[in-house]
Amino acid sequence: MRCPLLLLLLLLFWSAPARLVRAYQWGSVAIGGGGYITGIYLHPKAAGLAYLRTDIGGFYRWNGSSHWIALTDGFTADQSNYYGGEALALDPADPNLVYIACGKDLSVPGALFKSTDQGAHWSPLGLNVPMGGNADRRWAGERLAVDPFDSRLLLFGSRRNGLLRSSDGGMSWSAVSIPAVHLSDGIGVLSLAFDSRTRGLVYLNAYGDGIYLSQDSGLHWSRIPGSPDGALRLAVSGDGSLYVSHSQGVARYAAGQWSDLSPEANTSFDALDVSPLDPRQILVATDQSSDTHIYYSKNGGTSWTLLSRSLASTLPWFDPAAFTRSTAAVAFDPFVAGKAWLSDWYAVYQTADFTAQPTIWRNAVGGIEQTVTFGLSAPASGPLLVSAIADLDGFVHDRGLDAAPSQTFGGRSGPWYQDTYSLDSDPAAPLQLVRVGGNRWQNPYQGGVAVSGDGGRTWRSSGSFPAGTIPLRVAMATGNPSRFVVVTSNGLPLFTSNGGQTWQPVSGLPLGPTGPWYWGQPLAADRVEANTFYYYSGGTVYRSDDGGERFASLTSTLPAQDGALLKTAPGRQGEVWLSLDGEGLYHSIDAAHSFQPIASVQQAHLFALGKPAPGSTVPALYLYGSVVGLGSGIFQSLDAGQSWTSIGNFALPIGDAPNTMEASWQRFGLVFVGTNGRGIYYGMPAAGN
Structure with missing residues (x-):
């Protein structure tokens, strides 16, 4: 008699939850893009491995061929603030390792997370400071960086807590003092960039105050004389030159000297990248404009070509007039010559040949749903x-x-x-x-x-x-x-x-x-x-x-x-x-x-x-x-x-x-x-x- 009774109890146990749970399948209604994509990241050692950050829609990883995979949909309604993309950093030495800084609103503490499987799972790192993925200058800068010579060393440029440094893979953090620096409230340390050739060399953009340099992986800093004070993005080329987009144009720092490379005088530039395949190739775009100008240089900025662009839209509803509106980021493909990426207020795009006139761009928004x-x-x-x-x-x-x-x-x-x-x-x-x-x-x-x-x-x-x-x-x-x-x-x-x-x-x-x-x-x-x-x-x-x-x-x-x-x-x-x-x-x-x-x-x-x-x-x-x-x-x-x-x-x-x-x-x-x-x-x- 005991076995039938046990069987009855087991049937009751398993049948009760079935009345409380109904099997449902969930998906996203397809629209395609629709929101601000503020950063593009391509891994230098893994072909086809790319990431995006967005201002209020979280982070994405490219599947290598056709669409994006949302990486932060595991955050609950109580964690809605974490859908703000403040920063992302790849470990140049390890394609599986990626970090994200999450926070929409400066009034609520953000958080830093680490993944060892390309964003499939995330672990919090215990750094909780105000972050503003949807705040001022969200379209500029890269606030988070991994030392290319030491994967345990990370730097994070915060909006209100100065520069933070970790030497143990993000498990613990300490504030770094920068003598005489002036950090604008709500923007703070906007950009960081390591030099991949010289161990310990790293640059920092204190927005409104200029560019700083460290030769010991971020422990000590000094301001570079003559640096632009309205810098937005930094890029270090393979030959060690530092390129800066700023509120008055584009500049280069090499051999201890600044050079003005501006394609247009007295014009603010933001989106900036230097080709990993050729340090003389540069892409830049004017800042926050409905009539964005995109320039290409094949000689390190000595001369520029204004790219005539054309959109071959993959979205039937998309208005071509919205293409490149408020362009945020450009990125060269580190494995395919001629290929580049671009992001703006509504979408992300690819071109197979950025030197062509006109340059043909195509929406690459499969899987991205970022509307409000x-x-x-x-x-x-x-x-x-x-x-x-x-x-x-x-x-x-x-x-x-x-x-x-x-x-x-x-x-x-x-x-x-x-x-x-x-x-x-x-x-x-x-x-x-x-x-x-x-x-x-x-x-x-x-x-x-x-x-x-x-x-x-x-x-x-x-x-x-x-x-x-x-x-x-x-x-x-x-x-x-x-x-x-x-x-x-x-x-x-x-x-x-x-x-x-x-x-x-x-x-x-x-x-x-x-x-x-x-x-x-x-x-x-x-x-x-x-x-x-x-x-x-x-x-x-x-x-x-x-x-x-x-x-x-x-x-x-x-x-x-x-x-x-x-x-x-x-x-x-x-x-x-x-x-x-x-x-x-x-x-x-x-x-x-x-x-x-x-x-x-x-x-x-x-x-x-x-x-x-x-x-x-x-x-x-x-x-x-x-x-x-x-x-x-x-x-x-x-x-x-x-x-x-x-x-x-x-x-x-x-x-x-x-x-x-x-x-x-x-x-x-x-x-x-x-x-x-x-x-x-x-x-x-x-x-x-």
Whole structure:
């Protein structure tokens, strides 16, 4: 009798977790690049081994032929700051050894990590100082360096803690005193470069103060007289010459003398590299410009050729005018003569012959997803996904989830916005869309509203929008695509009943939140009742029954929470869901007269409603947060939050500041999570589940 009882206990043990975990597969929605790539690194002894650093999307390694592999996706939401790429350093003697310095924001300590397997796994090194992968001069300098003669010796140039040195492979660090140095706050030691020919010789760029030299591997330093004080990048050639790009041009230091090599007078240059195959070959590019000039020299900078460039884009949506905008880095291939790499605000590129006129460049962004998401829509018909994106306007994902979309919203017709902040559709007519956006670079600021009747393939401007007003969120009335309400930054919400031809302030609501960098969703339309809208602010839920003209307070006993998310579901009249992050998830079935907390939810950072499971009429509910007994992660509920199953991937925690979540109304189980720098993830039930 004991064996059958043991077998029964084992079956119960193994079957219980199965009810709590549902097998899901996760991937990235293909867009291609979309963010600032601030550094390119090619190993001098391993052909095809290349790395990238980005300002807010982490680090990548080239697979050697066709695409990039994300290396830092293991960081959790609590470690979102580590997706900022402050620095990367290769060990010239060991192709498997790589170091990264991680930190987006100077207000939060960053961290240094080491990998012995080309970034497949990382170990923290215990150096936690402020780092700014998304801070000033992030496109310049190389702050981290490994001594080519001693792999145990590392130097790190910090923004606020001066120069730090390790002689034991990063296990311990000490501050190095540099006499009379002046370090600018927030930039500090911007660049470091070892000479690979002379043991102990290393250069340092104290931004705003000049170039320093050490002959004992960074223990003692002296300022080089006559050095440029606005230096951005350093490169030491195979013949021992030091090249410097700076705020007034390009300079060379050799045999104790400085020479001005500037291709253009009084012009700031940043991107810089010297060929490992020929120390006379140099590439430089002008600094932070929409009209970047790229120069090539074959004689050590004695003369320059301005490269005429052409883009053979591999992305159908990519605007050739964006190519080389704010170029950050250039790099020669150390094994293939004529081949070079270049990175800018949106992508990384390759050319097979940098001496050709014109030089033909091709996007090489496979695997890189670095967009910032403001909003998502997954309507009941038409495209599976429509995305509102920072800097790139937004996309209809008309080629599926695994192929780059064919165009941006404004790519072929209708208005183009630098940012689309929000979009909405009418569930009764899902191809009817409205979106709001604007251009941060405009002064005075000009927001806009656009509408589409074909699922976002084409757009037209929806009349004029009040000047100087940032539109943050929009909701379209059910059954009436000409009526919508818009939440504005620090202003009263607005409504229109004629498709945006005229606008009136809403009555009964407080001023809106501060934008444009705002991730909350305080506004939603009832998905059955044509004239009903809901709004949350400061612990109170408001409702309008006259199409958004007037709102009245209904529930005022909820916790106050910035960035709350308020949502409704098609076919569910009077049903409202509200997430308040650490204050949990709330549910109303009486048109917001009262709300009940979902007791099992400890944190509701994001949530979404999607197509019901087969045979059910209850919308599938998805949660990015914490559930009692299940911990933190991504979860699904098929019974309105009464029970939950985990659908997350612990190896892929989606940690780069997740800020949006939506679920498909076409395919049961399909859910999307947008981030602040790693694009959009999608999850779906694994095959056979």
